[in-house]
Amino acid sequence: MENRYQLTGTICEIEEIKQLSPYLRKCNFKIRYSETDFANKIQERVVRLTTINDYNEEIKKCKVDDLVTIHWYVEGRDFVKEGKTINFTNLIAYQIDILKSPSRDTEADKNAVMTSEGREYKPTTIAASDLELAGYMIEKDPLVQFPEGPGGEKEINKKEEFADLPF
Numbered sequence: 677m678e679n680r681y682q683l684t685g686t687i688c689e690i691e692e693i694k695q696l697s698p699y700l701r702k703c704n705f706k707i708r709y710s711e712t713d714f715a716n717k718i719q720e721r722v723v724r725l726t727t728i729n730d731y732n733e734e735i736k737k738c739k740v741d742d743l744v745t746i747h748w749y750v751e752g753r754d755f756v757k758e759g760k761t762i763n764f765t766n767l768i769a770y771q772i773d774i775l776k777s778p779s780r781d782t783e784a785d786k787n788a789v790m791t792s793e794g795r796e797y798k799p800t801t802i803a804a805s806d807l808e809l810a811g812y813m814i815e816k817d818p819l820v821q822f823p824e825g826p827g828g829e830k831e832i833n834k835k836e837e838f839a840d841l842p843f
Contacts, residue, residue, distance in 0.1 A: 680748075681747070682747045682748070684709065684743070685709030685710075685744070686708050686742070686743055687705060687707055687740055688740065689740065690739075690740060691703060691704045701729055702726050702727065702729075702732070703727045704725070705724070705726075705727070705738075705769075706725075707722070707725060708722050709721055723767065725767045726767065726768055726769065731768070731770050734770070734771060735769070741778050742774050742775075744773060744774050745773045747769070747771040747772075749767075749770065751767075752764065
């Protein structure tokens with residue numbers, strides 16, 4: 677059984693990076709997401725995750741309100757102090773993919789379609805002329821096939837064909 681999971685949600689809090697020892701730096705953060713519970717009710721959840729050492733670079737890229745997918749694993753250990761055993765369990769984030777960032781996105785980013793490969797930007801829309809709207813193509817479309825030979829592609833007489841149009 678593999679101990680790797682992923683979660684998509686919105687970052688709602690990021691704490692400062694703490695240096696706990698010469699070998700350990702950690703940063704706690706919270707992510708908010710919604711899920712459907714056993715009674716088919718939508719529940720909002722808030723989970724605290726942690727980044728450690730080199731993985732702190734992942735959370736440095738993020739801001740509050742970013743929509744992210746977090747890849748994480750469960751880490752647990754027992755600690756014995758004064759004869760008592762204390763268990764520590766942490767959710768360690770090792771990869772954070774930013775899907776949407778309201779504070780940094782440009783207008784093009786906000787209109788992009790999110791896919792598994794990342795953002796797909798819509799092609800820019802070019803306004804059509806009156807002739808194009810009436811069905812007359814100013815430039816020849818390379819995808820349109822015209823038959824060759826007599827009676828094939830012919831020049832359109834704009835004045836006669838569009839004489840009944842109001843423009």
